[in-house]
Amino acid sequence: MTGITLTAEQIRNAPALVRQWIEQEVITSLGLAPRTPAAAPPQAAHLVACSVEDMAGVLEHVRGVFPAVNVLFELGRPGISIGQPAVMTFRLMDILHHTRLQDVGQVMTCLEMLNQALTEVRKDPSVRFCGFDNEGHCLIAPQTQTSIATLWQTMMERQQAAQAPEAGSRIAPAA
Template identity: 80%
Template structure:
């Protein structure tokens, strides 16, 4: 048997899959069973809105002056863990905090509230919710919303690359 010792900084700075694996190994070694989604998570999932690419583009337009909120929004373009009925995608708040380089969870929660408010304005529905939360430190979104954010990101990157190509073509010397 071989043992490995990791510092808290090494664990904190490890890629998300490694941190999740460590978490599962600790849970398993203590003989604990990971808990199923809570009733609160299921109840919150019922109020989440499945957002289209157009919805997400509207949200970006509303929050574009606040870079941290835009950065947080695009974190949800990454694949999350899908579970439950109705299905939801879960993202660990600590992973989002780490990826966005925000300093405090309160900053992250402020960004998520901005996104929720922007969606309510875009949809003209004060009850519309981009995300919800469970008691385990996860943020929940609808799977369609995650797919829409990923598609919007890809579209934005393709447009930016096309603009760069056109700009390069204009300044290239004639042969």
């Protein structure tokens, strides 16, 4: 047996596929997850490319569920594009960490809420906002990721525009 030592910086700078392989090897060696066949196909067959309007509709459906809103906008971050046709992948553990939920089950519940919201927005029970692979990743269409990022940016611009007049309307203190 041969071993190698990598620094955290070397791992961070490694290509995405190498980082994923290292992650899977560590998880398997620690016995945290069973090794899955590398050829297992991800559940990406029914993913749809969502428009900004679709994402606005999904947001409207989950607006009162703060964790689901957080998970939705987490998927607006850049992900790793893999496969043909391409899908964007996001580690469920990263989503868990960034949204500060308690466990992956809560992340999965939020993702299922987003899937359900999209079926209602599109009025089509066969559409899927996201899918999953056997290695703990959430999969979405690249256009969906772009649409979520655009929706976030639009919301931030509207918020800034709404606050701009307030700054100008402040009365300066008398001298």
